[in-house]
Amino acid sequence: MFTEAEEGQRVCQVAQGDRKAFAELAAYYLPKLEQYGTRLSGRSVQGEDLAQETLLQLWLEAGRFDPSRGRLSTWLYRIARNRFLDQQRQGWRWLGLESLEGRGGIPDPELEQLSDAREVQQALQRLPERQRSALLLSYYEGLSQKEVAEVLGLGLRAVESLIVRARRALGKTLEEEHARTP
């Protein structure tokens, strides 16, 4: 975890072609961006691609980062989300959700967790993209509502409302799912 000043310093170094500074930022942000991308798209391949592409953009366009307009994390999540929306327009959506049970020989408790994970994955994908992003960024990525608002380009009130609606819809879907399959 970097302080704002450390982040800003490293971004300046990256803009001047410093690979070591880039490696430090990438080591921290690559897994976070991949997790966000995977949950956002429902596919680990796409999540991996989004994370790599986002960091590549950091490498190439670090000079465009303006620390007065927000933290590096919000800038990177915004790039990742925009790339995801571009990919959706280009047809990635037709690939469908990824099966989480791709591994063989899974022990029973883990299988149960996988089943729950699959339900959450499917329920998340049924949410409108903005609700999904707002929930993922606040719950899994630990962003404040102000930071989520910066990523999504919305007001604070709108983000609050998106998160409330997302949680309500998700809770309802999962309750119904569990009621059907005891």
Add this chain to the structure above:
Amino acid sequence: MQEPHETLEARTRLDSWLDRYTVTPKADLEHLLLNLPPQETLARDQSRRRWVASGARWGGLQDLWRPVALAALPVLLGFLLSSALPTGNGDSWEASEQWVFAAGGEGYYP
């Protein structure tokens, strides 16, 4: 954060479901670092894009001459006809006379 209409029980249950959706990152940092393109690539691409865009704008302007010429054609024809053929309603009654003779008439002198 405590949302309205979400009981503590529902909130805890939803959080426990969400916690079960774990994602294990697999992206290869080494691969990313080894395959970084030179940073000049972007500047080159952007200048090429600007050049292409300006070319497209010029090309677009060049394509405009056809519709403009088509739109101007009736006006041009009208102008040519009006200047070649006297209408008889103008100030020059002589022109009107010539027209009547040219049409094989007997002429008319006011």
